[in-house]
Amino acid sequence: MAIAQITVNTLLTQALHGLVFGMILLLLSLGLSLIFGIAGVVNFAHGALYMVGAYVTFVVSSEFTNVLGGLVAAFVVVALIGGIAEVLVLRPLYDRDALFQLLATFGMVFIIDGAIINIFGVETHRVATPEFAQGPLMLGDLIYPKYRLALVGISALFTIGLWMLLEFTDYGVRVRAATFSSEMVDALGTNTKTLLTGTFMLGAGLAGIAGGFAAPVFTVYPAMGLNIIILVFIVVVVGGLGSFRGAVIGSLIVGESIMLGRVFISEYSAVVPYIAMIAILMVRPHGLLGREMEVE
Incomplete structure (x- = not known):
């Protein structure tokens, strides 16, 4: 599309598309940052949990014609999966090298993807929009x-x-304290294992409901988690790992760069977020609002 042919409505439409996609990325990146902040785990399975949320929404909306119920179910089911994964898979690995945790979450991706394909096949599925928001x-x-x-x-x-x-809230105070020193929080009387599991469930639930929100916008298919998780990591890197405001800004930058890039450089729009990430890291090595972290 020649630049001279681009209309104001086209730009506004793509900007709104970027905002929508950015908000989905935001829910995912907040959940990922929350899990990393308290557990120190880079959860590669976060995209797979997003996919599970989309499929749960699809099943509930298909069986009961209730998309809103599907969204609630997506949050609850994925939160439970996240809690079980934290207790059974990740908790035994907290005292070991971070590489073991990374490989464990990477393995969870293949397990979840395989289960989805065995249950639903490789076909794509559509989810109807809720009645109150149709048209x-x-x-x-x-x-x-x-x-x-x-x-x-x-x-x-x-x-x-x-x-x-x-x-x-008191919960928020404990979570923020645990991101700095979980041993101190534990010594002051907080059960850090329970806090960790609850926070992991909250982060996973955000991924699930993000998938539920995305289901009526995009098609539901097995590889959708893999396709989005890289963009979520870009958001976290651009905004600054562990920064709430950074996640908001990074999500909007990535979402808008992709959608507006389709207008001006449609053939290369997929690389725009990577270029933006490199440019930002050259100026701000820890992200826009990230803080320097010591590596022991």
């Missing part, structure tokens, strides 16, 4: 799907709710 919405001269705008609003509410949970 288009007029934004001046621009017509845009109502569900996608609702997704942005609901994701923003989830983000604000998570921020308030971490900033203004």
Whole structure:
């Protein structure tokens, strides 16, 4: 598409697409950062949990014609899977080299992918939008799907709710303290194992509901987790590992760079996030809002 042929509506539509995709990435990156912050685990299976959330939403919406119920089920089911994985797979590895944890989560990807393919096959599936958000919405001269705008609003509410949970509750205080010294938190009377499992479940649940939100927008298919997890890692690196505000900014940068890149350089839009990441890291090696971390 020649630049002279690009209309204002085209730019606005792609910018909104970028915002929608950015909010999905945000829920994923917040969950990933939450797990890393308290457990120190780079959870490669986070994308697979996102995929499970999409499939749970598909099953519930197909069987009971209730997409909202599917979204709730996606959060609950994936949170439970995350809790079980933390207790059975990762907890025995916390005292060992981080490479063992990375390989364990990498192995979980193949287990989950294999289970999905055995149950659902390799076909793609569609999920209907919830009734309250069906149809288009007029934004001046621009017509845009109502569900996608609702997704942005609901994701923003989830983000604000998570921020308030971490900033203004006793649980949030304990989580933030545990990211600096879990031994000290344990010595002060908090059961860090329970705290760790609960936080892992919350992070996994965010991945699950992100998959549920994405299901009506994109098709549901076995490789969808692998396709998005690299972008989530880019978000975390760009924003700064462990930074809440960094995750918000990084998600918007990656989402918008991909969608607007399709307008100007459609053939190379897939590499735009990588270029943005390299450029930012050259100026800010720890990400936009990341802090320097000591490696022991």
